Structures are given as structure tokens and as C-alpha cells.
Amino acid sequence: MKCLRCQNQDPHFFFWINNHLYCRKCMDFGLLEVGTLPLKPHLSSRVWKGKPHLEFELKSFQKEASHQVLEYLKAGKDVLTYAATGAGKTEISLESICWYLAQGKKVCFAISRRQVVLEIAKRLSANFPELKVIAVCQGHTQITDADLIVCTTHQLYRYPFCFDLLILDELDAFPYAGNDVLEAIANQSCVGQKLLLSATPDQKSLQVIAQGKMGMVNLFKRPHEQPLSVPKVKICSRGMMVVYIFMECMRYKKKRKQVLLFVPRIQDTKWMKWILSPFMKTDVIHSKSTDKEIIMERFHDKKSQVLICTTLLERGITVPSVQVIVYRADHPVFTSASLIQIFGRAGRSYNDPYGKTSAYIQTPSQQLTKCLEQIHYMNTVSGVAPQSTHAKRFKTFFKDPNHYV
Incomplete structure (x- = not known):
């Protein structure tokens, strides 16, 4: 017995209904009789030989990476683009998208999280104004076919055997990471x-x-060729964390800088807003927020100064000139991968590449240490920061974290 959608062969996940055998492991995507292949939907196709519209011309190192990616794909080989946050992963995939569309082939851009799907679809619409780009995710599934499809990894179940190029962004993110069903559906x-x-x-x-x-x-090098922001780390009690964060936000308010304040739990967003909102315009966003698009639009329009958020915004969100603060960065919800993404929200603007980042912890954190190591590695390998300078700051942190700031 084998489910031909999720590839499950464990008999514990099969069940009978009216003399038909079904798979319980992927039943959330609709019942499919075991041994039956999902039906391929009819999707439109067109040959398009245009070029993407870019706000800034790609740097020479970005063009080289873009060419390398396309050469692998032309050779029929899958490829991983291992890039620093803000280095232009989306932009260097555009050449490959154009090549496939010029052959009349179908392309999909898949991402784990709904909020990032909407952001990427908006960016790709600006890159390809001549094409119809759709976002297929919760609340946006009335139309499921276009010249270029952007969807959550969950929505890939709608498209069996459809895509000549499947771009999987941040495949290590929840809920795709470690999910055998989603991986099988994507494949x-x-x-x-x-x-x-x-x-x-x-x-x-x-x-x-x-x-x-x-x-x-x-x-590993960003277009503005400035180093990734290395977070300042402060070890203190939770009470002192709030005091320091309040003072830091007030300093940024005077400088007219916006702040992304990450907290580990939804309940933390509520009392943190209660503290900050009397002194500055503060919004909150998390997985249970019902008006996410309105909140993000308000922040993009600079109508709020501080946006308190959970890991919902750790990936795919670009806000120019934003500063990043993490409250309780030693909390288990913050992995090294998520912290790299979080601190990568800062310094992404070409016109203002010097975003500041801060992490507040109670005890030394192994995950934060791994994050710092990775940022240090990327800055060193890319050559945007002298190795001696970063190594000196790094050794200081390991020797005595309290002296890091």
C-alpha cells in the first residue's frame, strides 16, 4: 500500500470508507483513494520573452550568482542558493524565471508562510508588470492560475505535476521544515x-x-556591500530588559527610526504594547491577528513607530531603515536559524544600510551563539568586514557577554 500523493506506506495511516482505502496522513488536502494519482489541473501557458523591472541594477557579484543558478537549471540540476538575508535571493532568481517563461514553461514561487507569500507576490508584480501574478494562500484562492504563481507550500497540493521550475523559498521554515507530507507534495x-x-x-x-x-x-554580500548587522547582546533580568528596550525605543523615536520588536509569545505582545503605546505609536501583529495586511501597510507607511511581533515576521519582510530588538532571545522559540532571519531584517535598505540590532537574554544561549557565528562567517567570507575586527568583538563576547555592549 502506498499513497501516491504523500508517499506514505505506513499501514497505521490507512483507513477504509465504503470499501475504499484512504490515507489519513494527507487527508487535510482532500480524500484520495490509495493507489490513485492526483489529477493534474489544466493551467494556461504562454511564451513571454521580456525582462524584469528592477529598482536597482544588480551588482556584478549578484549577476554572477544569477548566471550560475541558471546554468545549473539548464543542465537539468536542482540548485540551492545559500545567501545572506537581504543579499537579493529573490532578485537573482529572476533571470531563471525569465528563461523558463521564454520556453513557455510554468513557474511557481512557493513559501511556507502566508504573510511572506503576499509580500513576494507584490514584489514580483512590480518586477513583472506585464505578467499576471497571483498569490494563492488562505483568503486568496479564488483564482489559482496565472502567468506566475506564488503560493504557500500547503497550496502546492492543488498543482500535481504542473511546474517546470519550482522555487522554494526558506525551506527550513515552519511548517515546511521536517514535514514529510509537504515535502512529498512539493516534489x-x-x-x-x-x-x-x-x-x-x-x-x-x-x-x-x-x-x-x-x-x-x-x-553572502548585500547589494550595498555593507556587513550584516551584528547584534549587541545584553544579559539581564526580564524586568531590566523592559527598561532597556523602552530606553532604546525612545532613542530611535528621537531619530525617527522604526523598530521591529520581536517577542517569544503572543501574550508578550499585549503587555509590551501597554507599556510602549503611551509614549510612541505602537502596533502588534502575530498569527492570530485578523487584520495583518492593514497592520503591515500602516507600518510600511510609517504610521506606527514600533511593531511588536512574534516570529511571524522573521522572514521575507523588507522594511527600509528598520531597527531590530529581540526580547528574551534565549527563549526556545528563537532558534539560530530564526535569529539569523530576524536580525537580517535590519540594514536591508540600499539608501540606509546601517540598521542596528539588539538581543536581550537572561542566560547565555547556544542558539544565539550559533547565530552570531553564522553572521560572523558570512561577513568574513563576503569580505565586507575585516576578519580581525569581527573576531575581536566575537572573542570579547565569549569571554564575558556583559562586556559586549
Whole structure:
């Protein structure tokens, strides 16, 4: 017995209904009789030979990475783009998208989280104004076909055997990471090549690369060629964290800088807003927020100064000139991968590449240490910061974290 959608062969997940056998493991995507292939939907196709519209011309190192990615794909090989946050992962995939569309082939951009789907769809619409770009996710599934499809990894179940190029962004993010069903559905949706984009690649992908089954292209330098922001770390009690965060937000208010304040739990957003809102315009966003688009639009329009958020906004969100603060960065919800993404929200603007980042902890954190190591590695390898300077700051932190700030 084998489910031909999620590839499950465990008999414990099969059940009978009216003499028909079904798979319980992927039943959330609709009942499919075991041994039956999902039906391929009819999708439109067109040959398009235009070029993407870019706000800034790609740098030489970005163009080189873009060419390398396309060469792997032309050779029929999947490829992972291992890039620093803000280095332009989306932009260097545009050349490959254009090549596939010029062949009349179907392309999909899949991301784990709904909020990021909407952001990426908006960016791709600006890059390809001549094309119809749709976002397929919760609340946006009335139309499921267009020239370019952007969807959550969950929505890939709608597209078995459809895509010649499947771009999987941040495949290490929840809920895709470690989910065998979503991975099987993604594999089934792709009949050509996969382009994986990540600032924190998972061990499984690295093993496939080591075996020579997939190519890898590195891009650790941001377009403005300034180093990734190395967070200032402060060890103190939770009460003092709030005092320091309040003072930091007030300093940024005087400088007219916006702040993304990350907290580990939804309940933390409520009392943190109660403290900050009398002194500055403060909004809150988390997975249970019902008006996420309105909140984000208000922040993008600079109608709020501080946006208190959970890990919902750790990926795919670009806000120019934003500063980043993490409350209780030693909380288990903050992994090294999520912290890299969170601190990567700062310093992304070409016109203002010097965003500041801060992390407040009660005890030394192994995950935060790994995050700092990775940021240090990317800055050193890219050559945007002298190794001696970063190494000195790094050694100081490990010797005595309290002296880091």
C-alpha cells in the first residue's frame, strides 16, 4: 500500500470508507483513494520573452550568482542558493524565471508562510508588470492560475505535476521544515527543476549537495556591500530588559527610526504594547491577528513607530531603515536559524544600510551563539568586514557577554 500523493506506506495511516482505502496522513488536502494519482489541473501557458523591472541594477557579484543558478537549471540540476538575508535571493532568481517563461514553461514561487507569500507576490508584480501574478494562500484562492504563481507550500497540493521550475523559498521554515507530507507534495508538483533559496539551509539539503545531486551557489554580500548587522547582546533580568528596550525605543523615536520588536509569545505582545503605546505609536501583529495586511501597510507607511511581533515576521519582510530588538532571545522559540532571519531584517535598505540590532537574554544561549557565528562567517567570507575586527568583538563576547555592549 502506498499513497501516491504523500508517499506514505505506513499501514497505521490507512483507513477504509465504503470499501475504499484512504490515507489519513494527507487527508487535510482532500480524500484520495490509495493507489490513485492526483489529477493534474489544466493551467494556461504562454511564451513571454521580456525582462524584469528592477529598482536597482544588480551588482556584478549578484549577476554572477544569477548566471550560475541558471546554468545549473539548464543542465537539468536542482540548485540551492545559500545567501545572506537581504543579499537579493529573490532578485537573482529572476533571470531563471525569465528563461523558463521564454520556453513557455510554468513557474511557481512557493513559501511556507502566508504573510511572506503576499509580500513576494507584490514584489514580483512590480518586477513583472506585464505578467499576471497571483498569490494563492488562505483568503486568496479564488483564482489559482496565472502567468506566475506564488503560493504557500500547503497550496502546492492543488498543482500535481504542473511546474517546470519550482522555487522554494526558506525551506527550513515552519511548517515546511521536517514535514514529510509537504515535502512529498512539493516534489510531486515539480516535473522539472527546483530552485531552493535559504539563508539557513537545512542539513538534509547540504547532504544532497555533498553527494553531488544538487548544485549550490553562495551569495553572502548585500547589494550595498555593507556587513550584516551584528547584534549587541545584553544579559539581564526580564524586568531590566523592559527598561532597556523602552530606553532604546525612545532613542530611535528621537531619530525617527522604526523598530521591529520581536517577542517569544503572543501574550508578550499585549503587555509590551501597554507599556510602549503611551509614549510612541505602537502596533502588534502575530498569527492570530485578523487584520495583518492593514497592520503591515500602516507600518510600511510609517504610521506606527514600533511593531511588536512574534516570529511571524522573521522572514521575507523588507522594511527600509528598520531597527531590530529581540526580547528574551534565549527563549526556545528563537532558534539560530530564526535569529539569523530576524536580525537580517535590519540594514536591508540600499539608501540606509546601517540598521542596528539588539538581543536581550537572561542566560547565555547556544542558539544565539550559533547565530552570531553564522553572521560572523558570512561577513568574513563576503569580505565586507575585516576578519580581525569581527573576531575581536566575537572573542570579547565569549569571554564575558556583559562586556559586549
